[in-house]
Amino acid sequence: MMKKIIAKVKSIPFRVFIMVLSASIIGISGVLILKHNIDSLSDSYREIIEEHNVNRTYMEQISQLLYQHRSIVAIHVASKEAKDRAKYEETEQQLREKMGTTLAQFRRRMTGNEREQVYHRVYSDYYSYLQNVDITLQLSREGSVETSVYYLTGQMSDFLESVNKNLSQLEQLTLNEMKLAQEKMNSCIDFSRVSTTICIIMISATMLICLIYCVTITSHLEQYKENLEQEIEQKNLSITQHNEKMLALQDNIIIGMANLIESRDGDTGEHIKRTSFYVNLLARAIRDKGLYTDILTDNYIELLTKAAPMHDIGKILVPDHILQKPGRLTPEEYEIIKEHSAAGGKIVREVLGFIEEKDYIEIASDMAAHHHEKWNGSGYTKGLAQEDIPLSARIMAIADVFDALVSKRCYKSPMPIEEAFAEMEKSSGTHFDPQLVKIFLGLKEEIMGYLHSA
Numbered sequence: 001m002m003k004k005i006i007a008k009v010k011s012i013p014f015r016v017f018i019m020v021l022s023a024s025i026i027g028i029s030g031v032l033i034l035k036h037n038i039d040s041l042s043d044s045y046r047e048i049i050e051e052h053n054v055n056r057t058y059m060e061q062i063s064q065l066l067y068q069h070r071s072i073v074a075i076h077v078a079s080k081e082a083k084d085r086a087k088y089e090e091t092e093q094q095l096r097e098k099m100g101t102t103l104a105q106f107r108r109r110m111t112g113n114e115r116e117q118v119y120h121r122v123y124s125d126y127y128s129y130l131q132n133v134d135i136t137l138q139l140s141r142e143g144s145v146e147t148s149v150y151y152l153t154g155q156m157s158d159f160l161e162s163v164n165k166n167l168s169q170l171e172q173l174t175l176n177e178m179k180l181a182q183e184k185m186n187s188c189i190d191f192s193r194v195s196t197t198i199c200i201i202m203i204s205a206t207m208l209i210c211l212i213y214c215v216t217i218t219s220h221l222e223q224y225k226e227n228l229e230q231e232i233e234q235k236n237l238s239i240t241q242h243n244e245k246m247l248a249l250q251d252n253i254i255i256g257m258a259n260l261i262e263s264r265d266g267d268t269g270e271h272i273k274r275t276s277f278y279v280n281l282l283a284r285a286i287r288d289k290g291l292y293t294d295i296l297t298d299n300y301i302e303l304l305t306k307a308a309p310m311h312d313i314g315k316i317l318v319p320d321h322i323l324q325k326p327g328r329l330t331p332e333e334y335e336i337i338k339e340h341s342a343a344g345g346k347i348v349r350e351v352l353g354f355i356e357e358k359d360y361i362e363i364a365s366d367m368a369a370h371h372h373e374k375w376n377g378s379g380y381t382k383g384l385a386q387e388d389i390p391l392s393a394r395i396m397a398i399a400d401v402f403d404a405l406v407s408k409r410c411y412k413s414p415m416p417i418e419e420a421f422a423e424m425e426k427s428s429g430t431h432f433d434p435q436l437v438k439i440f441l442g443l444k445e446e447i448m449g450y451l452h453s454a
Helices: 002-010 014-078 082-107 113-141 145-203 205-264 270-288 298-310 313-317 331-352 358-370 391-406 417-426 434-441 444-453
Strands: none
Touching: 014 082, 014 113, 014 145, 082 113, 113 145, 145 313, 145 331, 270 298, 270 391, 270 434, 270 444, 298 331, 298 358, 298 391, 313 331, 331 358, 358 391, 391 417, 391 434, 417 434, 417 444
């Protein structure tokens, strides 16, 4: 853009330039200063944009690698077979080497006191994260599942969150530099307008050519401003897309964890799909009936459906020989099974608390902790009754029990759908909220259509 402006200046005939020199010296001086400032600011801003793009690419790679690495460690902890753990350790080592290489390359770009300080915090937290990874893997190899889960959901998660916060701070530093460059550019544009006004005053009506030249310069500068604003808008769009990508990654982690739990008792992941469908269908039907309309907003129902797959995450702590037992559980085994609901609520808060919004964590933890409570107070783990049971857990209980009835499990055959609906109706007012289960029974046609098409 500036090269075109300079070309226009050189094209002015020498005689015209001599004629207007004395009257326009102030204006010309202003334009020259403006040219120098814009050239400098333009180059600086372009460098900042290029640097920001490269740095953000590194930060995205580091963040994605860390989440992948943590997922592999989580799967290692959940794994019961030595050969599987060896395979996951090999993948973990490959990811660790890749993260080390990426961080080393990123380090060479972190010049300047403030950037270097933040980068050192990133690396320090990353090194502490790896130390806790080594401890977690060793505990997992030794069979200390609960302790390894503690390190996984506690120390590792804390350092991983700290790394991401510091990476965000590095990105914010560059965004601040871009904003400062834009402000300086706007100042230059304001200066150009002042220069134009001075030229108009000094040159007079006989110096029309100089006036046109100055107006043209201003027009080009305005175009440059518009181009600059478009670039900033594009960068903001890129940041938004990055955030959406991270949200999608979080959702994949959540579904992956849920599928991992379900696969331990022989389910292929269809249980979480079906229960999510029932939860969404029932929640909307409840609202359509005019019940709990202050709670069941569109956002709440969306979070409720998203949280449903996490309701049985606590089963990660239940031994395989109990979870996969084909026969009736002993009283001692049943007590162990009952512990999964309280453990599930705790795991949701500790594992997902730093990557998900507060409302989602509250809904997901309530579902996990209380979906085995019963309307008459005979459920577990707290023996809550009636309205004391969170609405999300009451909805989840209906969806979970119905799907358990119509599904094949290691300890039973699937119940015919008609019998399952009859069983649900029989449990109204004892196991289930009578209002909610009545609405669920009214959805029989939609549910049967869904099951036949699945």
